[in-house]
Amino acid sequence: MYDRGASFEIEEAAADDRRPALLRPVEHKTTTKKRNTIFLWMIGAILVAGLATALISSMVKNLPRHRHRHQPPLPPDNYTLALNKALNAQRSGRLPEDDNVSWRGDSCLKDGSSLSEDLSGGYYDAGDAIKFNFPQSFAMTLLSWTVVEYSAKYEAAGELNHVKETIKWGTDYLLKTFNNSADTIDRVVTQVGRGGFPSGTDPNDHSCWMRPEDIDYERPVTECNRCSDLAAEMAAALASASIVFKDSVTYSHQLIRGVETVFQFSRERRGLYSIENQAANFYNSTSYWDEFVWGATWLYYATGNISYLELANAPALATRAGAFERRLCDRVFSWDNKLPGAQVLLTCLRIFFSPGYPYEEILNEFHKQVELSMCSFLPNHTSFNRTRGGMIDLSQGQPRNLQYVLNAAFLAHYLSASDTGGWYCGPDFYTRDALRQFAEKQIGYILGANPRNMVGFGDHYPKHVHHRGPSIPNDNIKYSCKGGWRWRNSKKSNPNTIVGAMVAGPYKHDGFEDLRENYNYTEPAITGNAGLVAAPLVALSGKESSGIDRNTVFSAVSPMYPAEPPPPAPWNIRFFCPKMHILGFELGAVGKNVTEPTNIFDKK
Structure with missing residues (x-):
């Protein structure tokens, strides 16, 4: 591509080189006839005007056209190349005709x-064919967040429609996992499929090494009726997606209707989705309180x-x-711990809106934690x-x-x-550039700036990815549950590549082994690859950082006017002071409302 500014300067310089020859006064020998001189000046002026008009017309015709609304796509780079196929390889269900993964x-x-019920669709979790709804919901929330904030970068990369389709593929499935048209529900689906030991005789998504297209064994459905963590994360996924699709009014309203139903369920029927559930072996949830803050x-x-902000800002919560x-x-920040993400979102609310009382105290604490x-x-x-x-x-190892x-x-x-x-970090001040x-x-x-590339593009990347689909040839042969293990145990490179997918990665000493049998090195998962889209493909594609637009994620937020705080409560401190007060600090004081450390000049 040519540089528009350079092109204009070249043409302008060329015009400047021609102009002096045209505009320089014509030299004449001395004459006694003033009429001839005036006539020649008139002819020269006409010629100059004509030539200047032609020159300006030519310059205007050849100037590059500036299109402000429809900029051409950015040239592909390592960030945007992976966007096209990063999550498509994990799709379940009936694929669209324009699906771009040839071996799926x-x-x-x-x-x-x-x-x-129809529970087709959604995404397989990793290198198997289980659909775990807890991490899948988190992946959709993270993707929606990136689109809400960075849609212009997706559009410049030519990927906005594609990433919205990726999100909708997940949210359409999540809407199937509960009665989204009801006002109240008493259960949601937690997962489809089942894991097990590879040596077991019962066919399941771990004991079998089969392409998802060839699965013929039973895939059980697991439900829960007390799973606050899962339901609140599903609410976050659907709510964030409703902002992505706010221009599609019908679909956005459908998402909001489902959001309110499933979040109410999460609040009324308390419990962890992974208790007494096989998911505890793979995606064990440690709390649901962080999902309450995140979802709200x-x-x-x-x-x-505003009631949802009041909940997210509740000190007890x-x-x-x-x-x-x-x-x-x-x-x-992870599929199990949403608190860092929620704190960042609420910190930005504080920065942009300064909501003041009664929210300032907790928002300020969130800001400090961030x-x-x-x-x-x-x-x-x-x-x-x-x-x-x-x-x-x-x-941590x-x-x-x-x-x-x-x-x-x-983040x-x-x-x-x-x-x-x-x-400030201690005494040191850091700017945003850090x-x-x-x-x-x-x-x-x-x-790439490591001992081994971790994603599926470039000159060097893992060739033995722990994943059933790419490891088995797409040769129109159906390999049985146990028959497919020959490909899992093969030392050959995978016949198919998950372009743009990131594997699990190295250990704490940069150690990495390209071994299909070690999933802790070479298995890609939907949670990691949603992060791969979120961080580099959007935030860092492009040299300059465009600021956060308060009209994106905050588009539904009304202007906030701080309320008048209540008057301070009267002091009720009884001192017993056997020791002296030194420099305003009370030493050895005993009092009903005194806390440690005690500063008698501080009412808090």
Whole structure:
């Protein structure tokens, strides 16, 4: 592509070179006839005017046309190439005619038949064919968040319609997992399919190594009637998607109707979805309080209903969610811990709207926690270890670290695009650029600045991905449950490639082995690949960071006018002071309302 500014300068310089020859006064020999001189000047002026008009017309005709509304797509790069196929390989159900993964086909069309329900569609979790609705809902929420905030970048990459189709493929399925037209429900579907030991005789999604298109064994459906975590995450997924599809009024209203139903269910029927459930072996949930904050935040942004903000901002709820703890695990944004994401969203609300009383106290605490989390990500701080290659170890030595790295990179970039000027980490002040540099370094590690590429493009990438579909040839031969294991155990490279998919990643010392039998190295999962879309493909494609637009995620939020806080309560402090007051600090005081440390100049 040519540079428009350079092209204009070249033409303008060429015109300048010609102009002096045309406009320079014509030299004459001395004459005594003034009439001839005037005549010649008139002829010269006419010629100059004509030639200048022709020149200007030519220049205008050859100037590049500036199209402000319909810019041409950006040239493809490593970030945007993966967008096209990153999640399509995980689709379940009847695929659209324009599906772009050549080795995939229709699969598991009878899901839900044991309940006389249609539960086809959605996404397989990882290298098997189980549909776990808890991580799948989180993946859809994360994708919707990126589209809400960065739709212009998707559009510039030519991928906006595609990513919206990707989200709708997931939300259409989630709407099938409960009675979305009812006002109240008493159950939701938690998963379709079942895992088990590979050595077992009972065919299931782990003991069999088959292409999803060839599955012929029974796929049971698991339901729950007390699963607050799952239902609140589903509400977050549907609420965020309703903002994505706000121009499709009918579908957006359908999503909102489902949101309100399933979130009410989450609040009324308390419990963890993974208790006494096989999901505990794969996606065990540790709490539902963080999903309440996360879900309520997205419902507020989707509907503008202030009651949801009041819930997300409730001190008791924030406390139970661990919002004021300073444990490292609470700073890692993941499919199990939504609190860091909710805190970032609510911090941006504070930055843009300054809602004041009665929300300021908790929002300010969330803001502080966000700053602590961002400080812990920076290389000058030792909260988390780093590998020699530069990867931050957010899983603290456990496998599958890359999904957490990507989520942290996304949050860091998101904050770098906000209106905050910077923050202090101890005595050191950091600008927003520090967050963007952190995000770029971590994503650069994943895309190649490491001992081994972790995604499916480039010159070097894993060739033995732990995934049934790409490891079995698409040769019109149906391999049985046990017959397919020959391909799982093969030392040959996969015959098919999941273009753009990220595998589980290295261990804490940059160690990585391209082994199909070790899923902790080579298995891609939907949660990690949603993060792959969220962080590099959107936030970092393009050199400049466009700021957060308050008319995107906050489009349904009405202007906020702080209420007048109530007058302070009268003091009721009885002192027994056997010791002196020194510099305003009470030493050895005993009183009913005195807390540690005690500052008699501080009423709080």
